[in-house]
Amino acid sequence: AQSVTQLDSHVSVSEGTPVLLRCNYSSSYSPSLFWYVQHPNKGLQLLLKYTSAATLVKGINGFEAEFKKSETSFHLTKPSAHMSDAAEYFCVVSARSNDYKLSFGAGTTVTVRA
């Protein structure tokens, strides 16, 4: 079985300050991990993905995430938040053992204060 826990349902940051979105996963086999972003009335967009290569993954719009197997974590960070980062973020796990089915976390809502 596989699952994802996003530890914060809501994160509020000031513009220009760092963003940290926390994600823990459970998977019985070597997982692939993803972060998707969903802006209001828009489709889900892939930010970045980890597929057993480098543990530090860089994505679009200045986001990056680090895969830590010992902690079963895949936290998403950005050094400086922009107003346009206000959105819903989903951590997702997939594994061959589960036929590559995507399992989504419940999501983290990010608000950015001016």
Next chain:
Amino acid sequence: EAGVVQSPRYKIIEKKQPVAFWCNPISGHNTLYWYLQNLGQGPELLIRYENEEAVDDSQLPKDRFSAERLKGVDSTLKIQPAELGDSAVYLCASSLDRQGQAFFGQGTRLTVV
């Protein structure tokens, strides 16, 4: 290149009425997914197609939900009859194959009154 296209974007219906959603995946993508997203939650898989074959429909409530993907391209998802609890966003996604990156449409927001 066009992304995954879904229609309609919004739909309001009365309970017990039928409703259908349509999805046009990215050209060349063999795998197509329908997801259900309830408010404040992550998407949950309803059904996955490999070409025209439904390879995973274990989460599809078959008493009222049905789906088809004729000719392995476009797909429709139908609910008959709709219930109040079906109010949600229905997302379609496609990928080259089951291991490939999934690309999502904008979704159809269904409200059942």
